[in-house]
Amino acid sequence: MGASVTITANERRVAPAWAEQQRDLIDRMDRAAMRFVDHATRPDGSLVQRTVWTSMDGTDNGYEAFLSFPLFYLVGGGKHIHGLARKEFDAITRQYSAYGTVDREFVTGFDWFHHSESYTYVYYLAMCNPRQQVDRARALQYAAMYIGEDPLAPNWDAEHRIIRSPLNGSHGPRFVTTTTDWDYHRPILANYLAPFEDIAGTDSSDPMFKVDWTDDAMFASVLEMINTRMTRGDVPLNLSATSLVTNAFLLTGEEKYR
Known part of the structure; x- marks a missing residue:
């Protein structure tokens, strides 16, 4: 100082x-x-x-x-x-x-x-x-x-000079999210636009289409896509x-x- x-x-x-x-x-x-x-x-x-x-x-x-x-x-x-x-x-x-x-x-x-x-x-x-x-x-x-x-x-990837996940913190990169992580928000997120355009069983021809996050089967599909596509990389x-x-x-x- x-x-x-x-x-x-x-x-x-x-x-x-x-x-x-x-x-x-x-x-x-x-x-x-x-x-x-x-x-x-x-x-x-x-x-x-x-x-x-x-x-x-x-x-x-x-x-x-x-x-x-x-x-x-x-x-x-x-x-x-x-x-x-x-x-x-x-x-x-x-x-x-x-x-x-x-x-x-x-x-x-x-x-x-x-x-x-x-x-x-x-x-x-x-x-x-x-x-x-x-x-x-x-x-x-x-x-x-x-x-x-x-x-x-281990959030920092020194070789590629990136933070390894959009979700990170004291436990490092969070590559996998769980049902528990999202439970409180599922009723809220059901009011938002769908996070992906290619969710099985949905019609994405409407740009304003939504999916029901409170439906367990639908949520399982969304969660799998989130963990596959959105939790890795900077x-x-x-x-x-x-x-x-x-x-x-x-x-x-x-x-x-x-």
Whole structure:
């Protein structure tokens, strides 16, 4: 880390009206945050919600509930907001680890649209205190999963310079998805357009055609096609993983993360 920069104010001025209004808003948000936490969490910080979660999707929603807390602290929120931000990150990580969707403090295997939603939280926490050792340790641990240093998460193919699957995480590339991974979403996905145009027993002449994901036989066909066609190889969305490695570079300055 470089030397700190000190900014000194040596004149008194009357604050403009917009600044006073902004400060009033921040003070109100400081209080509102406490009400939200009291309403939505238990004393240990875990979310008041279901006790079982098996879908590969949804973990990001837990983190998203509080990822704005460290950002709010950075723009002037109270010190208690910073404390709550850290408490909630740890609590949600423990909660979803118990569900089985997080391992070693990182989602086991999903896409980078959702990873990005979860781990923006980590970048904000690091900005709150760049010398916090827990943030540095997390940054190195997470980056290792995407530069070939973590044998438990072999996401990076160094030979071809690609991430090996659109679904990836602390368990490495997720080449096979299961019925359990999709169960919560099958009724929802039945309302979307069909994922393929050549699903047996369907008429794709209508560009708006759908398939019934809630039908077990149809779902089995769709799942087989997903695992055969969509879970191997790199995709543009995986470029978001570069932010994870960049975070490690910003905290360490080590060239291997550049």
